[in-house]
Amino acid sequence: MTVKDTQMLIKDMMKRLYEDDTFLPEENGDARERFFQSGTEILTTTDKVIKSYIRVSRDNREIERIPAYRVQHNNIAGFYKGGIRFNEHVNEEEVENLAVLMTLKNALHDLPYGGAKGGVVVSPNQYSTRELNMISKKYVQRFAPDIGPTHDIPAPDMGTNEETMDWMVGEFKTIHPGNNYMGAFTGKSVANGGAQGRREATGRGVYHSYLWLADSWASNVKEEEVPEGVHRQQLRSLHRVRNKNESGEPITAAVQGFGNVGSVAAQMADSCSRLNHRITAVSDHQVTLVNESGLDVDRLIKYQEKHRELPVSEELLSRIGVKADILPPEELVYQKVDVLFLAAVEDQITADNKELIHADIFVEGANAPIDKEADRYLHEQGKVVIPDVLANAGGVMVSYIEWKQDRVTYLYSEEEVLKDMTDHMSKSCEKVFDSYFREGLSGIRNTCYMHALKRLFTLLYRHGKLF
Numbered sequence: 001m002t003v004k005d006t007q008m009l010i011k012d013m014m015k016r017l018y019e020d021d022t023f024l025p026e027e028n029g030d031a032r033e034r035f036f037q038s039g040t041e042i043l044t045t046t047d048k049v050i051k052s053y054i055r056v057s058r059d060n061r062e063i064e065r066i067p068a069y070r071v072q073h074n075n076i077a078g079f080y081k082g083g084i085r086f087n088e089h090v091n092e093e094e095v096e097n098l099a100v101l102m103t104l105k106n107a108l109h110d111l112p113y114g115g116a117k118g119g120v121v122v123s124p125n126q127y128s129t130r131e132l133n134m135i136s137k138k139y140v141q142r143f144a145p146d147i148g149p150t151h152d153i154p155a156p157d158m159g160t161n162e163e164t165m166d167w168m169v170g171e172f173k174t175i176h177p178g179n180n181y182m183g184a185f186t187g188k189s190v191a192n193g194g195a196q197g198r199r200e201a202t203g204r205g206v207y208h209s210y211l212w213l214a215d216s217w218a219s220n221v222k223e224e225e226v227p228e229g230v231h232r233q234q235l236r237s238l239h240r241v242r243n244k245n246e247s248g249e250p251i252t253a254a255v256q257g258f259g260n261v262g263s264v265a266a267q268m269a270d271s272c273s274r275l276n277h278r279i280t281a282v283s284d285h286q287v288t289l290v291n292e293s294g295l296d297v298d299r300l301i302k303y304q305e306k307h308r309e310l311p312v313s314e315e316l317l318s319r320i321g322v323k324a325d326i327l328p329p330e331e332l333v334y335q336k337v338d339v340l341f342l343a344a345v346e347d348q349i350t351a352d353n354k355e356l357i358h359a360d361i362f363v364e365g366a367n368a369p370i371d372k373e374a375d376r377y378l379h380e381q382g383k384v385v386i387p388d389v390l391a392n393a394g395g396v397m398v399s400y401i402e403w404k405q406d407r408v409t410y411l412y413s414e415e416e417v418l419k420d421m422t423d424h425m426s427k428s429c430e431k432v433f434d435s436y437f438r439e440g441l442s443g444i445r446n447t448c449y450m451h452a453l454k455r456l457f458t459l460l461y462r463h464g465k466l467f
């Protein structure tokens with residue numbers, strides 16, 4: 001999905017909201033039209049795009065000039081919030097789209113944050129720790145006036161982690177002596193004020209959104225309770241997966257991306273006591289590993305934690321005792337499985353390959369892994385897509401807990417953190433799936449956008465911004 005696609009979807013949903021006379025019934029006629037025009041304009045316009053260059057001296061003494069971004073989309077619901085991505089494909093349009101998605105995600109889950117995102121055009125595994133430390137500190141130096149615990153609060157994303165956040169908060173403290181600094185970044189290490197369980201939170205939340213729909217929700221809903229057509233087909237897909245489980249046959253699953261989000265989602269699925277899965281394929285940027293009888297996920301995770309990648313050869317696989325065929329990374333999405341967890345990068349299922357995909361249920365751990373046309377196609381086929389803004393919010397939910405604990409200097413236990421996150425995720429899922437399946441809206445993603453936009457529009461209206 002491009003930023004234009006996301007903006008188009010916002011416009012479509014705002015039009016529906018305008019036509020829904022049960023929403024804001026006190027405003028009608030010309031005033032209603034003006035308010036909605038103004039609200040649509042605000043929500044499809046980004047507040048601020050900042051581009052800078054980071055100069056870094058490499059270990060070989062060469063000087064490199066690296067583009068870096070911070071995009072702040074909207075803060076009507078609270079301080080700007082969103083991760084910083086280190087990746088060679090980062091560009092301004094991608095960062096802007098991710099910032100808009102953060103505004104929608106935070107609004108959908110009723111978090112008191114707006115949306116932002118950051119990015120640096122760098123491939124982290126080609127840089128030494130010293131070089132990455134310098135890039136992280138310089139990022140903070142460049143963007144310091146626009147970051148802060150009550151203004152814009154970054155967190156880790158692809159290619160960054162708790163170490164990056166620790167370096168960044170350290171630099172922020174140096175630049176702003178005497179100011180509150182702990183809440184300026186979330187996703188820090190626990191030793192440095194981070195929340196217990198933050199690293200696993202996104203992957204756990206991704207799995208929880210799927211478990212909640214396929215198990216808790218679908219088991220309580222009968223076909224005749226949902227509108228005919230696509231909705232029934234989707235409910236049948238969910239029931240088919242559940243029936244498989246009840247008959248003792250494992251649910252097959254594949255996981256694209258075996259980093260922070262994907263490896264945790266894979267582990268949760270593999271060890272789940274409520275639904276029995278067989279993980280038959282996982283991938284990263286170098287390989288897809290396939291075993292129809294099931295992969296040894298725990299051993300792969302141990303290897304990945306040590307080497308930051310999956311084993312890429314027969315020899316490495318046999319050294320860790322894992323049996324698997326080795327295929328190119330792009331093969332993962334074509335696997336014949338019931339559930340596909342997409343936890344790598346954008347645009348993996350597109351207009352070009354949509355007809356070659358076999359799974360029935362798709363869970364978007366990554367942001368925007370399915371493009372607009374493929375999304376529409378999968379929906380029409382009666383497949384179930386749990387969208388990014390719903391599924392991958394576990395990280396920002398726990399970031400909120402971290403930000404709160406940094407304000408009161410209290411450390412929540414890991415149990416408290418994970419319970420808070422899963423309760424919060426269940427509440428959001430119930431809101432979305434209930435209104436989607438029972439009211440017959442067109443697409444789970446549209447339903448998520450509708451809930452988010454209702455909140456954002458109401459705040460814009462109450463703050464007197466719509467004239």
Ligand code: NAD
Nearest residue numbers: 158159202257258259260261284285344365366367392395
């Ligand atoms: P990560 O850097 O820890 O892992 C990314 C993984 O994807 C790696 O295994 C990498 O090898 C793999 N990958 C990259 N390109 C690939 C390709 N073309 N095909 C297959 N695999 C590929 O990143 P992460 O934190 O796990 O983030 C993954 C996705 O989840 C990103 O889209 C990110 O924006 C999204 N996300 C992350 C968080 C979070 O808290 N980390 C929160 C919300 C959303």
